[in-house]
Amino acid sequence: MRHPGTAADTIVIGGGMVGASIALGLVLRGHRVTVLDEGDRALRAARANFALLWVQSKGAGAPAYFNWSRMAAAAWPDFARQLEAMTGIVLHLSQRGGLTLALSGAEMDHLATRSARIACDQGSDFPHEMLDHSQTRALLPAIGPDVVGALFSPLDGHLNALALFHALHRAFGRSGGHYVPASPVRTITPTKTGTFILDTPHGYRECERVVLAAGLDNTRLAPMVGLHAPITPQRGQIMVTQRLPPFLDYPTNALRQTDNGSVLIGNSQDTVMTRQPVDLEIDAVMADRAIRSFPCLQAASVVRSWSCFRVKSPDGMPVYDHSTLWPGAFVASCHSGVTLAPNHTGLVCDAIHTGIIPPIMQAFSASRFTLTAASRS
Structure with a gap:
């Protein structure tokens, strides 16, 4: 059954931080955009986001990644002002280091x-x-x-990730975008006329361009349109304390104090791909390091802890690619959805809009993994 919903020339699969950023950038460029999102029951990578704008650890041995991250960090003040003006949502951006x-x-x-x-x-x-x-x-x-x-x-800083997520979606909707939750894409079928047919639980949708921003599901979807999205998922855990008086004026890579006073503790990494409950031993290690770093946390209560998944390629860098087999298909995968949001709304959308990957993005093609494997054989 062909879906009778809003017509779209571009469909973005995935409404997380990456998909929402790209969808907003495309609608601002005049595309009729629909976002098909599995919804909050998905293994959404945004749950694992620590809300850091982080450059200092990016790109050791990979200067293109450092430059890409630094470009995004420099764009954040203007990007935040634009989003706040469009939506009235305060992002609580702090970029003092x-x-x-x-x-x-x-x-x-x-x-x-x-x-x-x-x-x-x-x-x-x-x-x-x-x-x-x-x-x-x-x-x-x-x-x-x-x-x-x-x-x-x-170069570094942090913000309120929930406010950013809300602002991206509100700006997208106010700009004419169409968001469809509970719509996982089962298959993508390229047609002889250059369009794509997407099969969802609510019927088929057709579009001229399709952007894969589905996080972990990009690995399954990418081959359907001649793309490659290698992902090595990482499971992480995050703890949140009660609200505390201000004591952490700068974020660290593993702790930050939010605008409401609570402290986020994180930075664990493992490759367990299950929905199993929080590992209390990992929480204990994180708590011990947090208390050694800031003894005032000894008396703080943890009000919530959860596990979640990060989307990472084998070398940790983003993947951005056009399909040469089926032009009009594009894939975007990364684990720095907050830091890179201005680039996703900007240069990445320019690449999708024009069909031309700019030089600064060419290092992030998935072909680098094929070339590396060939050189080893």
């Missing part, structure tokens, strides 16, 4: 080595500073004695 704390000499050495490699790749154009304990305490007075030092970069 961020720190990665080290609790041992070995961790400090690792941070220094990684940062030196990024700086070398960038011709020393990587603003950062290695801080000792007293320098770290000057920025974060609440740190404990176990903190040896930290890496600081002024």
Whole structure:
């Protein structure tokens, strides 16, 4: 049955952080866009988002990824103002810098080595500073004695991820976009006339362009349109404390204090692909590091903890590709949906709109995995 709903020349599959950003960018370029979303019952990667705008750990040995992340970070102030003006939703963006704390000499050495490699790749154009304990305490007075030092970069920051998610969807709807929940795509069939037929539980939909932004499901959908979306999913856990008086003026890679005072604790990684409950042993490790970093958290109550999945390619970089077999099909996969949102609404949508991948995005083609495998054989 052909679906009688709103006509669309472009369908975005997936309404998470990446899909919503791309859908907004396309509708602002004049496309008639429908988002088909599985809904909140999906293994949505946005649940795993720590709401960091993070550059300092991106691109060691991969300068294209660092440059891509840095471009996005630089665009965030204007992007936030635009979204807030379009929607009236305050994103609580703070971009004063961020720190990665080290609790041992070995961790400090690792941070220094990684940062030196990024700086070398960038011709020393990587603003950062290695801080000792007293320098770290000057920025974060609440740190404990176990903190040896930290890496600081002024490029980083954080915001309210739920507000961003809401703002993207509200801006998309107000700009004429059409959002359809509970609509997982079962199959995509390219036609001889250059369109795509999408099979959903509510009937068939046809479009001229289809954008795969379905997170983990991109691996299944991509081959249907001649694309490749290799994904190595990571399961992470996040804990949230009660609301506390302000003590964390800068976000760290594993802890940040939200605009309402609660503290998010995270940064665990494993590859277990099940919906199993939270692993309390992992929570215990995260809590121990959090308390060693900030002893004031010893008395804080954890009000919620959950596990979730991050979408990562084998090398950790994004995947953006046009289909050469079926022009009009595009795939976008990444695990930095917040940091990269301005790029997804901007340059990625330009690439979809024009059919031309700009040089800065060419390093993120999935063909890099085929070339790597061929060189090893």
